[in-house]
Amino acid sequence: MRKIVLALFILFSALIAASFPPSGFSVAGRRVQIVILGTTDLHGNLYPTDYCTNKPDNRGLAKIATLIRQIRKDNANVMLIDSGDTIQGTPLEYYHNKKNNTPPDPMMLAMNELQYDSMTVGNHEYNFGLKVLEKARSEAKFPWLSANTYDKGTSQTHYQPYIVKEVAGVRIAVLGLTTPGIPNWExxxxxxxxxxxxxxxxxxxxxxxxxxxERANVV
Incomplete structure (x- = not known):
């Protein structure tokens, strides 16, 4: 069973997901608290539904939207990021990507509404081909990141490699890294x-x- 992970992130030299208390930093002699929320392996789970049993389940962006909004209400300094494998995995995304790709991608619409800061590209973004991938990417109001995906034979990254966001005076960098195993699977x-x-x-x-x-305090 695929489950959505909603966690607090501590960012080291690479992005590592885990549950931690909110991060504390000292800025100009004052201590600030920053919460970094992350989702990963959403796999098209927008609604809180188990498609195999057709029953409600504890999953989906719609389910956790309330939690995200509550955390933002309780904390002034919040970032929201995703680690990929997002636009594949449920009948909703299969139908959208294979049968009727004209409307905007439903996961991108939901993530736009939740005001994500970034999404790292996962291997499953490629499951339906580049045309579907690039369309979904164009519909996102946040950058898709991958610092290790290059236009073949060049030194040019295909995606934006990172973002740097200043939160309460702390410069936080998110570096996107994608599994290099895609040619083995796709x-x-x-x-x-x-x-x-x-x-x-x-x-x-x-x-x-x-x-x-970039003068990042946290990477």
């Missing part, structure tokens, strides 16, 4: 023109830039 046309580099090596390249040029 049909070649689904990732044509792209190559996926070692995420650890890419992190070692990007993190110094984030801490230096």
């Amino acid at each position: 049909n070649a046309p689904n990732y044509a023109g792209l190559e996926f580099k070692d995420p650890l090596l890419e992190a070692r390249k990007w993190v110094p830039l984030l801490r230096g040029k």
Whole structure:
């Protein structure tokens, strides 16, 4: 059973998901509290429904929207990020991506409404091919990140590699890293023109830039 993980994130040299207390930082002699909320492996779960049993279930963006809003109400400094595998996995997304791809992607609509700050591209974003992927990406009001996905044969990243957001005086960088195993799982046309580099090596390249040029306090 796929479950949605809603967690607090502590960001180290790569993005690591876990449940932690809200992060505390000292800024100009004062202590500030920042909450970083993260979802991962949503797999098209928008509604709180188990499609196998056709019964309500404890999952879905609609289910956790209330929790997100409550946390924002209780905390002034909140970021909301996603770690990918988002636009595949339920009959809702299958029908949208295979049968009627004209309307906006339902997951993007919901994530726009919840005001996500970013989404890292996962391997399942490629399941329906690049046309579907790029359409969903264009409908998002937040950047899709991947620092280790390149236009093949170039030094140009295909996606925005990172974001830096200043929250209560703290500069927080989110570096997107995608699994390089996509060529092992996907049909070649689904990732044509792209190559996926070692995420650890890419992190070692990007993190110094984030801490230096971008002046990130947290990566």
